[in-house]
Amino acid sequence: xxxxxxTLDPRxxxxxxxxxxxxxxxxxxxxxxxxLSWFFSLSLLDGxxxxxxxxxRTGENLLGQWxxxxxxxxxxxxxxxxxxxxxPDRDAFxxxxxxxxxxxxxxVRTLRALALEAAAAA
Numbered sequence: 179x180x181x182x183x184x185t186l187d188p189r190x191x192x193x194x195x196x197x198x199x200x201x202x203x204x205x206x207x208x209x210x211x212x213x214l215s216w217f218f219s220l221s222l223l224d225g226x227x228x229x230x231x232x233x234x235r236t237g238e239n240l241l242g243q244w245x246x247x248x249x250x251x252x253x254x255x256x257x258x259x260x261x262x263x264x265x266p267d268r269d270a271f272x273x274x275x276x277x278x279x280x281x282x283x284x285x286v287r288t289l290r291a292l293a294l295e296a297a298a299a300a
Contacts, residue, residue, distance in 0.1 A: 192271060195223070198250035198280050207234065207278070209268055216266050222248060236265050236276065251283035 190209040195202055204221040218240050219230035229244050239253040257277050258264055270276040281289070 190268070196280065198254075199252065199282070201248075201250065203228075203250075206230075207271070214267070216271075218254075220249075234266060236263050250280070253281045253286050255279055255281065 192207040194205040194207075196205055197203075202223050204223060204225070206219045206221075208217050208219070209215075210217055213233075216234035217230075218232045218234050220228045220241075221230075222228065226248075228246055228249060232240055232243075234240065234256055236256045236258045239255055241249055241252075241254050255278075256266060257279050258266075258270075258275060259277065260275050264275075266276040271278075
């Protein structure tokens, strides 16, 4: 089952300790005023950095560009509840327009299979 990790937080830095695939991580979302964008970092609970400074874009898997056995196998995506698929602005997590959602590996596989079926039927 997918989990919502971040929503309704008005701060410029959001720190979380989510459990993803039975492992607890340290996650950080930080707003950058110059770039007008959120950036995401993920570490192990002991502080070991897995990656940092990944731009947060709606619909993109934040875990997708790294290969590391310590990362969860699923997908971490930002979902825009407005239906407009806009990237999160400074207030988007605070006003609930976007949510950071983790999809398990099984959920990702199911979604891919459904997308392939839909494409084949079109």
